[in-house]
Amino acid sequence: MVCVLAALGSLSALQGADIRGTITVERKLTPRNVTPAAGLYQRGTPVKLRPDSDQDPLDYERSHVVVYLEGLQRSVSAPPVVMEQQNRRFSPDLVTIPAGSSVSFPNFDPIFHNVFSLSKPKSFDLGNYPKGQTRMVTFDKPGVVFVYCHLHPNMTGTVVVTPNAWAVRVEPSGQFVLADVPPGKYSVVAWHKTAGTFRKTIEVTAGQNSEINFFVPLPEIPGGEAPVHAGH
Amino acid sequence: MRFSTRAFLWSFLPFTCLLAGSFWAARTAALSAVKEGLRSAERDSQVTLAKERERSDLKNIRILRVAAENPALKAGLQLLATEDLTPDAARRTVEDQLSEICDTMGFDFLAVSSPSGDPLAGVVRGKEGFAPVKFDSLRLPASGFFSMQDQIFRVTSVAIAQGQESVGTLAVGERFDVAEVAMPAVLLRGGSVIAASAPGVASSKVEAALRKCGPQAECEVQMAGETYLSVPLDSSQTENQQFTLRSLRSLDAAAAPVQAALRGVFLSAGLTALLGAFAIAAFSSKSIVKPLAKVVARLREGGKTGVLPEFPSGQQRVREIRELTDSFNHAAASIQDGRDQLVRAYVEFVSSLASALDARDPYTAGHSQRVSEYSCAIARAMAVPADELEIIRVGALLHDIGKIGISDAVLQKPGKLTAEEEALIQQHPVIGRKILECVQGFDAYLQVVELHHENWGGGGYPRGLTGEETPRSARIVKVADAYDAMTSDRPYRRGMRHEEAVRILEKCAGTQLDPSAVQAFLSLGEDPMLDSLHRLSAVVRTGAAQETPV
Numbered sequence: 001m002v003c004v005l006a007a008l009g010s011l012s013a014l015q016g017a018d019i020r021g022t023i024t025v026e027r028k029l030t031p032r033n034v035t036p037a038a039g040l041y042q043r044g045t046p047v048k049l050r051p052d053s054d055q056d057p058l059d060y061e062r063s064h065v066v067v068y069l070e071g072l073q074r075s076v077s078a079p080p081v082v083m084e085q086q087n088r089r090f091s092p093d094l095v096t097i098p099a100g101s102s103v104s105f106p107n108f109d110p111i112f113h114n115v116f117s118l119s120k121p122k123s124f125d126l127g128n129y130p131k132g133q134t135r136m137v138t139f140d141k142p143g144v145v146f147v148y149c150h151l152h153p154n155m156t157g158t159v160v161v162t163p164n165a166w167a168v169r170v171e172p173s174g175q176f177v178l179a180d181v182p183p184g185k186y187s188v189v190a191w192h193k194t195a196g197t198f199r200k201t202i203e204v205t206a207g208q209n210s211e212i213n214f215f216v217p218l219p220e221i222p223g224g225e226a227p228v229h230a231g232h
Numbered sequence: 233m234r235f236s237t238r239a240f241l242w243s244f245l246p247f248t249c250l251l252a253g254s255f256w257a258a259r260t261a262a263l264s265a266v267k268e269g270l271r272s273a274e275r276d277s278q279v280t281l282a283k284e285r286e287r288s289d290l291k292n293i294r295i296l297r298v299a300a301e302n303p304a305l306k307a308g309l310q311l312l313a314t315e316d317l318t319p320d321a322a323r324r325t326v327e328d329q330l331s332e333i334c335d336t337m338g339f340d341f342l343a344v345s346s347p348s349g350d351p352l353a354g355v356v357r358g359k360e361g362f363a364p365v366k367f368d369s370l371r372l373p374a375s376g377f378f379s380m381q382d383q384i385f386r387v388t389s390v391a392i393a394q395g396q397e398s399v400g401t402l403a404v405g406e407r408f409d410v411a412e413v414a415m416p417a418v419l420l421r422g423g424s425v426i427a428a429s430a431p432g433v434a435s436s437k438v439e440a441a442l443r444k445c446g447p448q449a450e451c452e453v454q455m456a457g458e459t460y461l462s463v464p465l466d467s468s469q470t471e472n473q474q475f476t477l478r479s480l481r482s483l484d485a486a487a488a489p490v491q492a493a494l495r496g497v498f499l500s501a502g503l504t505a506l507l508g509a510f511a512i513a514a515f516s517s518k519s520i521v522k523p524l525a526k527v528v529a530r531l532r533e534g535g536k537t538g539v540l541p542e543f544p545s546g547q548q549r550v551r552e553i554r555e556l557t558d559s560f561n562h563a564a565a566s567i568q569d570g571r572d573q574l575v576r577a578y579v580e581f582v583s584s585l586a587s588a589l590d591a592r593d594p595y596t597a598g599h600s601q602r603v604s605e606y607s608c609a610i611a612r613a614m615a616v617p618a619d620e621l622e623i624i625r626v627g628a629l630l631h632d633i634g635k636i637g638i639s640d641a642v643l644q645k646p647g648k649l650t651a652e653e654e655a656l657i658q659q660h661p662v663i664g665r666k667i668l669e670c671v672q673g674f675d676a677y678l679q680v681v682e683l684h685h686e687n688w689g690g691g692g693y694p695r696g697l698t699g700e701e702t703p704r705s706a707r708i709v710k711v712a713d714a715y716d717a718m719t720s721d722r723p724y725r726r727g728m729r730h731e732e733a734v735r736i737l738e739k740c741a742g743t744q745l746d747p748s749a750v751q752a753f754l755s756l757g758e759d760p761m762l763d764s765l766h767r768l769s770a771v772v773r774t775g776a777a778q779e780t781p782v
Contacts, residue, residue, distance in 0.1 A: 088328070111325035112311055128311050130321040150307045151325060154332075 016180030017204050021212040023174040025061040029194045059172035066096050066160045067176045068167035070187040076165050080104045083157055085113045090157030096167045099142045103159055106134035114150035121145050121161055190214040236521040244513035251505050259498045266490045271483055278463040278479045281414055296390045300402045305329055309400050312352055326353040331362035341385050341405030347398045372403045376468015377475035384408040420476045430480040447476055458484040523553040540564040575673050583629040589636055593644050595722055604628035606712035613752040624705045627680025631709055634664025646723045658693045661685055684709045689743040707746035711753055
């Protein structure tokens with residue numbers, strides 16, 4: 001990713017400017033199943049609960065936000081991004097690639113996996129393949145593609161296909177940088193799987209860094225506090 | 233055997249037997265009723281539990297159907313069916329899926345089999361997560377038990393269907409612990425016990441006892457002296473393993489508290505009844521025997537004294553006893569009559585002998601009869617008891633019987649007797665005694681016969697007794713004899729007049745004669761009987777000699 005940005009940056013180094021910003025998430029957005037099934041307790045069988053991730057939940061939420069630019073169509077040929085299958089999980093579970101690029105899905109588990117997607121931008125089924133094999137998928141259209149495994153319903157991954165190379169997964173701290181953005185008027189989009197899409201327009205002037213912040217709440221809750229959508 | 237013992241035994245023993253028999257019968261009936269009730273209750277509860285298990289199995293199957301509808305698992309099965317290159321990886325994939333399902337749903341064992349029944353993959357819960365199962369020759373039953381690695385599992389199977397087609401079988405197992413069955417139970421594999429929760433019974437005995445039971449039949453078995461009821465709860469059969477789960481509960485143990493209580497009740501009631509029976513038997517035997525015992529005691533006393541007892545008639549309340557005493561009285565009276573007659577006959581015989589003796593000499597004729605009458609009069613005046621009076625009467629009649637042994641020459645000798653003759657005469661009391669000694673029943677008269685010549689002051693014959701050493705009867709007869717002798721005529725002198733004889737009697741009182749007897753005689757002075765006697769004697773004498781004024 002850094003490589004991508006660096007490559008893009010070198011093309012428009014003269015006129016480009018950085019967009020920096022912070023994503024603020026104040027609540028847990030992703031409901032996680034931490035309660036074991038009731039069946040575990042039956043007949044007094046002692047069951048070890050899975051240890052909670054030591055990651056801060058808000059860090060987790062912030063790191064699962066993708067920020068990208070809209071309004072700049074520029075296809076690039078970038079090297080394929082890897083989404084591994086390990087321990088019955090996609091790792092990483094969220095990748096972002098510019099349209100036209102590929103993602104490879106290598107299987108590092110000793111068991112079969114069958115990666116597929118039924119999402120509109122790209123639907124595919126890679127079939128069953130065992131450890132050591134890999135399959136590659138090229139994503140032509142921008143959009144969000146959810147990836148699953150036929151054999152393991154708990155496995156889920158997300159590929160965010162962006163219209164251009166200015167896309168970044170936010171740091172756990174909430175910081176993001178879109179480097180060397182050519183001057184112009186764009187929409188900056190922040191996407192979170194559960195919270196949805198947030199847009200802000202920005203005009204980038206040459207040589208002048210700008211800053212844009214997002215507040216990512218949950219989608220509107222009926223009768224609850226209306227979420228504040230920055231930039232509207 | 234005593235009559236009371238006999239009466240007691242004959243009332244107590246049959247009573248006891250009857251009582252013991254009826255108590256035993258009642259106890260047996262009660263116990264068997266209790267046992268039968270418990271048995272049917274036990275059977276009902278076991279059958280109900282067996283049905284409950286079936287119902288819960290059905291409920292479990294519904295849940296398992298949901299598990300079998302897992303698309304991922306179906307995809308895994310499809311992979312397993314089609315993957316030829318890396319079958320191990322495919323099996324691992326399915327095992328991994330099964331582990332996940334087990335983990336989520338809390339199963340201990342989960343396996344999939346092909347539609348033909350060959351096991352494809354399975355996992356079992358261990359201490360460290362789930363481990364794959366190595367099926368070598370192991371075949372899973374559609375439903376029921378199987379053992380693996382020394383553990384017993386109970387499985388339930390559901391078909392995994394894809395549309396109309398069955399793509400396999402999902403077998404869900406849970407570790408089976410016989411202690412979790414809601415009643416004492418044993419699990420048998422091919423006839424041998426592999427798990428039991430029935431306490432206190434050896435496995436070998438259970439096996440031997442249950443061998444006679446049909447595999448699906450409830451039965452009662454005897455082990456170590458106890459009756460157990462065994463109801464089949466569950467069974468399963470595969471090619472090489474046959475399992476049967478049977479309940480095994482002791483009916484006796486269930487009946488034991490009731491039995492103990494019943495035993496206590498019957499024991500205490502029986503003992504009380506026995507004591508009652510004993511007391512009643514003792515009392516009744518005593519009461520039966522009591523009147524008879526009185527009679528017997530009196531008879532025994534009579535036996536000792538020789539006096540025939542007489543029972544007062546009409547006093548016995550018991551009719552039989554009354555009849556007994558009455559007839560005894562009759563018999564005794566007859567015996568007494570006979571005895572009296574006999575004695576009377578003797579007395580009459582002997583007195584007629586004496587009369588004959590008297591009659592040899594006209595001077596002594598009627599002497600014995602008169603002495604007897606005088607003696608009776610004196611005795612009556614002295615208020616002598618009736619029996620002694622009778623002795624005196626008869627004794628006086630016989631008093632001179634001994635003179636039979638004295639020759640007439642001496643007896644009837646007129647004039648003075650020589651010393652030898654005197655000594656001869658003095659032998660007559662002893663001779664009389666000797667004569668009468670031989671006659672039974674004359675003992676009472678011997679003293680009068682022997683001692684009527686003893687003197688009050690001593691010097692009499694034959695023994696020379698003094699005072700009261702001589703019996704009163706003899707003393708009285710001596711006074712009467714003296715009087716008659718003095719008032720009778722003799723060949724050598726005329727009889728004295730009454731007053732003169734009385735004077736001599738008074739003179740001799742205290743020396744030869746008993747003063748009290750003499751006194752009694754004197755008191756008879758105006759006695760009409762004595763008068764009549766005098767008159768009579770005078771007439772007799774007149775018949776023999778001349779008239780004598782009285």
